[in-house]
Structure formats: structure tokens, C-alpha cells
Amino acid sequence: MITNFSLAVAKRILLEKLGEGVNAICSPFSISAILNSVVAGAEGATLKQLLGVLEYKSLNDITKTVSLQSMSSKGGGPTIYFTNGVWVSKLFPLKPSYRDFIKTVENTKVEEVDFQNEAVEEKINLWAKKATKGLIKNLFSSGTIPKDTISIISNALYFKGDWENPFDASETRNEDFQLLSGQIAQAPFMNQIDDYYDFGSFEGYKVLKMCYKNGTDANSLATAINGQQERCFSMYVFLPDEKDGLPNLIENIKFQNLFNEQMKLDTVRISPLSIPRFEFSCECELSNIMKMLGLTLPFEHNNELTGMVYGSNFEVTSMLQKSYIETNEEGTEAASAIGMICSASPYKPPPVEFVADHPFMFIIKEEFTGCILFMGTIINPPPSTN
Incomplete structure (x- = not known):
């Protein structure tokens, strides 16, 4: 399940x-998955x-999210x-209920x-590099994880597919590509x-x-293999x-309803088809975008992220996603890794009002021995003699 919220984050x-x-x-997808962990x-x-x-x-909806481990098409x-x-x-240490969830539901x-x-x-970067076939090499730069970190929650996604029509x-x-500024650039x-x-x-x-x-008919929606439906993958180019x-297109298009019946496509002859070959990386800090879209409480010290670990209150302090894509004559290779830092931050409780404007008692005590030197009450403070 790709949530509408994750699509809204992607849009931003x-x-x-x-x-x-x-x-x-x-x-x-990886944004949805990491939010499920929260x-x-x-x-x-x-x-x-x-x-x-x-x-x-309810929490049961988490278990209904799509598992990409089983998405790879069979037969090439x-x-x-x-x-x-x-x-x-x-x-x-992780609480048993949370450990069971991330191990059994998310295979973590x-x-x-x-x-x-x-x-x-270094540990996380090596893990991300291996999981993304070397495409995401440094999810976290050296020294960027605070010493007071309690946990890092991460996921990695790798995709490689060949075109049906290479x-x-x-x-x-090389041909002309017009930039948003109106200038012309050359691109392959x-x-x-x-x-x-x-x-x-x-x-x-x-x-x-x-x-x-x-490995079969890529234009069919799904092919039954061993009682299961084979997955079909496509790239949609919005021009x-x-x-x-x-x-204007990105601002106004409704991503959550993008692939419903209203976007009906017909098979037609395309001649010519001309599209740039491209390869690039991208990184984005997601926490500010999520706050802007209304998800604020996980990023506040509110004592409500208590289901993960024993012994501390914490909040999500940052969420970084790095992605890579190469699209060429043969197909597409892409990867993404996301890391969420959960830290214990200094907690400053709201100030407590203490105005002694009515009768009160006082005690003067020696702390080591516990000896009370004086006790008294003030029921009518004497006026100033100055």
C-alpha cells in the first residue's frame, strides 16, 4: 500500500x-514503509x-502493505x-512486541x-551499499549520526529492468532539450x-x-504462474x-488518483519516440516536508514513541532519503535508501509557576546529616523597613 501521504511527500x-x-x-514506497515502522x-x-x-x-492496516520481496517477475x-x-x-533494548513486529511483518x-x-x-553505509548493489554508497556522511541516538530505522530498495522494446x-x-528557463541544452x-x-x-x-x-507478454496486466499473478513493471512518462x-503539471496533478480509469491509455503506433538517456542521484531531508504536511508529533518530545525501546523517551530527529537512477537503451536501474534517526533530546519541561503570595512553611535543613536547623511559617510577611 502506497499511502496518499507518501505520495504527497513525494510531490513536495x-x-x-x-x-x-x-x-x-x-x-x-520506502517512505510508506518507514512510516509503518513509526x-x-x-x-x-x-x-x-x-x-x-x-x-x-487501525494498526492492522500495516500488515496489508505490499511486500516487494515477492514482486520480482518470474521468467527473466x-x-x-x-x-x-x-x-x-x-x-x-527493543521491546519484544516491537522486535516481533519488525522481524515477522517487515523481515527486518x-x-x-x-x-x-x-x-x-560505516555499518549502515555498508549495509545500504550492499542492498542497493553499490548504487547508494553513503547514506550517512561521517559524523552525522548524533552520539545520543537511540536507534536508526532504515530501508533500501533496488530495481533493475530491461525494456520490452529496447x-x-x-x-x-545529441539533440536539443529546452530548459524551464527557455535556454537550450544538449542531451543524448x-x-x-x-x-x-x-x-x-x-x-x-x-x-x-x-x-x-x-519474460512473457509485458503488455498483459498479469499472468498466472503457479497460482500467483506475475508482476508487471512499467515507466510512465508525463510530458x-x-x-x-x-x-504546473506537478502542482495540479492528483497523484493519489493517477492510475484510475480516468487515465485511459490506448495502444498506438509511436513514430518517432525520442527520450533522453539519463543518470543522476538525488537526496532529500524529509522531516520538514512531513511537518509541513501535518505529521508533526513524531518529531516532538511528547513521550508517545514508547513502543520501540525500553528506558528512554525520544523523537524522530531526522529522516534522509537518497536515490539513484540510470535509464539507458537497455532499461532502468534504480535504488533508494532511507534512514530515520531517533534520538533522545534534552527535555525542557514547561515552567512551573511558584508565587508564594499566601501563607507558607519553610524548613532550613543540613542535607548530609538531615538535621533540621529551623522550621517556620510565614502567614503575614512583615513590611519592608527600608
């Missing part, structure tokens, strides 16, 4: 990177807020790998570490002539569906009609 990432003038990629450890108003923004009716289809990891302080690797003395960044590399050539364009694709034209934009090879129309 795209708009944020658009404002910075850089390419963007993120993983709504839901499982929350209570009170924080749990209520999480269930609300994720549109879950795309390679899919998804894994979770939790690194927890040796001083704050759990490792106890010493955040005070170990180079935990491009001929000899037809790739992959080209095809007279191939059939699913295509649709809508108000303000066009959509092209490019299927990845399944605005206006050269500078991308900001």
Missing part, C-alpha cells in the same frame, strides 16, 4: 528540487495522528530487492550498536521508429507507458504540452 520533493533547478527522484512504536495522540495522515483505520523479469534494517543502542535486520563509541555510519544504441544522438536522446506503446493525451499533458520485460509546463 519534486517541487522542492524543481525550485532548486535539479533533477529529482524519490521512493514513495506507527508500530507509537501511542496516544502521536499514534492517532499517524493513523490519520496515513489513512489507516525485473530484479527487485527490498530490505529493512534497525540499529539500536545497546543501552536501550536488527543489530545492537554503541552509538557513543562505534562508527555506526532502444538501438546506434540511434542515440534515445530514438525509436514505428513501435507500439500505450499512450494517452489529456488536458495539458501526454502520457507514454514503457514496459519492462517480464506537459507547454515547454515550461512541468511545475
Whole structure:
């Protein structure tokens, strides 16, 4: 289950990177997955807020999320790998109920570490590098994990798929690409002539569906294999009609209803098909975006993330996602890793009012021996003699 909230976060990432003038990629699935890990450890108003923004009716909805471990197509289809990891302080062991959840429901690797003395960044970076086939090498820069960290919750996603209709590399050539500023840049364009694709034209934009090879008929919605439905993977390219129309498209398109019956595509002959070859990385700090969208309580010290570990109150202090994609004549390779830092922050209780404006008692005591030197009451403070 990809939640509407995760899609809203992804939308804000795209708009944020658009404002910075850089390419963007993120993983709504991994965002949903890591938020599920927070839901499982929350209570009170924080749990209520999480269930609300994720549109879950109860904790049982977590177990209904899609498992990508079983998504890889059989018979030569795309390679899919998804894994979770939790690194927890040796001083704050995981509660059995939470450990059982992340191990049985999320199939999570759990490792106890010493955040005070170990180079935990190296451990997590090696794990992320292995999980993403070397595409995400440094999820956390050296020294970025605070010493007071209680746990790091992370996941990694890897995808590699070949096109059903691969491009001929000899037809790739540099062509003009118009930037949002109106300037022209040169980019390597992959080209095809007279191939059939699913295509649709809508108000303000066009959509092209490019299927990845399944080992069977990639254009079928699903093929029954051993009593199960084979997964089909595709890339959808949304092309605005206006050269500078991308900001308006992202701002106004309804991602949560994107693939319903209203976006009907027909198989048509495309000639020519010309699309840039691209390769880039992207990173984004997600916590501020989530706060802006209304998910605030997990990032506050409110004593309601108590279901994860014993012995401390904590909050989510940062959430970083790094992603990579390469799309070329053969297909697409992409990866994403996300890391959420949960730390114990200094707790400053609200000030307590103490105004001695009515009768009171006082005691003067020697603390080591416990000897009470004086006791008294004030029922009518004498007026000042000055």
C-alpha cells in the first residue's frame, strides 16, 4: 500500500528540487514503509495522528502493505530487492512486541550498536551499499549520526529492468532539450521508429507507458504462474504540452488518483519516440516536508514513541532519503535508501509557576546529616523597613 501521504511527500520533493533547478527522484514506497515502522512504536495522540495522515483505520492496516520481496517477475523479469534494517543502542533494548513486529511483518535486520563509541555510519553505509548493489554508497556522511541516538530505522530498495522494446544504441544522438528557463541544452536522446506503446493525451499533458520485460507478454496486466499473478513493471512518462509546463503539471496533478480509469491509455503506433538517456542521484531531508504536511508529533518530545525501546523517551530527529537512477537503451536501474534517526533530546519541561503570595512553611535543613536547623511559617510577611 502506497499511502496518499507518501505520495504527497513525494510531490513536495519534486517541487522542492524543481525550485532548486535539479533533477529529482524519490521512493514513495520506502517512505510508506518507514512510516509503518513509526506507527508500530507509537501511542496516544502521536499514534492517532499517524493513523490519520496515513489513512489507516487501525494498526492492522500495516500488515496489508505490499511486500516487494515477492514482486520480482518470474521468467527473466525485473530484479527487485527490498530490505529493512534497525540499529539500536545497546543501552536501550527493543521491546519484544516491537522486535516481533519488525522481524515477522517487515523481515527486518536488527543489530545492537554503541552509538557513543562505534562508527555506526560505516555499518549502515555498508549495509545500504550492499542492498542497493553499490548504487547508494553513503547514506550517512561521517559524523552525522548524533552520539545520543537511540536507534536508526532504515530501508533500501533496488530495481533493475530491461525494456520490452529496447532502444538501438546506434540511434542515440545529441539533440536539443529546452530548459524551464527557455535556454537550450544538449542531451543524448534515445530514438525509436514505428513501435507500439500505450499512450494517452489529456488536458495539458501526454502520457507514454514503457514496459519492462517480464519474460512473457509485458503488455498483459498479469499472468498466472503457479497460482500467483506475475508482476508487471512499467515507466510512465508525463510530458506537459507547454515547454515550461512541468511545475504546473506537478502542482495540479492528483497523484493519489493517477492510475484510475480516468487515465485511459490506448495502444498506438509511436513514430518517432525520442527520450533522453539519463543518470543522476538525488537526496532529500524529509522531516520538514512531513511537518509541513501535518505529521508533526513524531518529531516532538511528547513521550508517545514508547513502543520501540525500553528506558528512554525520544523523537524522530531526522529522516534522509537518497536515490539513484540510470535509464539507458537497455532499461532502468534504480535504488533508494532511507534512514530515520531517533534520538533522545534534552527535555525542557514547561515552567512551573511558584508565587508564594499566601501563607507558607519553610524548613532550613543540613542535607548530609538531615538535621533540621529551623522550621517556620510565614502567614503575614512583615513590611519592608527600608
